[in-house]
Amino acid sequence: MPWINDAFWQQLAIGIAGGLLGIIGALLAAQLSSRGKPKKELSYDLRIERALPEIGKELAPHVAIRYKDRPVPALYVVTCKVENTGNTVVKGQQIRFDLTPAHPVLETYFAPKPEPEWEIEELPETEETPGPNYRFGHLAPGRKITIKIILAAPEEPKVEVRDFNPTEHVPVLPRTSTARANVQVRARIAVALLLALLVIPQAFYALGSVGDIAAPVVQLGLVAALAPFAPSLIRALVHLLFRPAPRINLDRGIVMYDGEIRGVINFSGEPADVPDSAQTLE
Structure with missing residues (x-):
């Protein structure tokens, strides 16, 4: 095959090397993002x-x-x-x-x-x-x-x-709290790798024939890097989309919350009379 010559092998080597460098760069960015600052917990x-x-x-x-x-x-x-x-x-x-x-x-x-x-x-x-x-x-x-x-x-x-x-x-925390935080961190890494999967291969395609060789290598590597973090991203999305709406119940004048409520609650004075029809607010 006359088209298989030194120039072809040179372009192939450059393409593969560029693809590997793109994968290594994305993995290093994800690793640095996961580590962040020193944390004691x-x-x-x-x-x-x-x-x-x-x-x-x-x-x-x-x-x-x-x-x-x-x-x-x-x-x-x-x-x-x-x-x-x-x-x-x-x-x-x-x-x-x-x-x-x-x-x-x-x-x-x-x-x-x-x-x-x-x-x-x-x-x-x-x-x-x-x-x-x-x-x-x-x-x-x-x-x-x-x-x-x-x-x-x-x-x-x-x-x-x-x-x-x-x-x-x-900080000394229950395992459920730290596990939830770990899912959030891994979900952020998954989002970063997903964005890299959408952007980096396109940048290689813009380089011409060498980029055409490197882009599939980069895509394959980023997919492999994304796979371990995908379950955390799915769990975070499911929690975000399908978590139950908070409910506010009044039980003998005390506010009872069911759901994830963030903020500060202050009680002052006696609770006001509430009609029976307003015992549960959604």
Whole structure:
């Protein structure tokens, strides 16, 4: 084939190289966008489970529950998974579990046991800081700690996570909140890659024969780069288009919101009388 010559191979190499450079540039932009500024953040997933099935009133007088030879009314297991979901090492972070009411703690342990280099330790309980208390000496991004707390309680306890860092501010948030924020970040990256998919190949086509070779390579690479972020974009669009409208209900003069409300609500004075027909506003 006479048209396959050195000039053809030269144009092909230039086209492929240009396409690869376009893909690398788009991926680097997406990576920088995802990282952004240094962020310190811990996420936790808290679960409270009854360890044994409830015993009926008829059998209760004839059944005794013991945990390591200690009689207990019932057993509850508190499981808390803490993860560094930021992009910076967190040092000296303290996490405390506030139990309401203060039920006896039978045992605490890690599952699995963290590495010694992480410097995870349980702090002694004091009057000012009641409840299991832990210090995370060195928790790198992506590292996870699972804490198990065994409680003797007649009913399901209320557990709240308290956090403290003596040197810096580190947000400690429920995993649902950080997961929602992560979806938003990935959706923004998907939008950036989608715009690049629409614009960059057209710019290559404008370069002539070399661009005609490079443009399909760029398109294929951008589609491959967009694929991992597409589910987050779809979830964000579904949430934006189909989320339920907020409702305002009046219950004994107290405003009850159902939906996502942002802003500040101030109460002053006594609530005004509201007709029965206006009990629910949409």
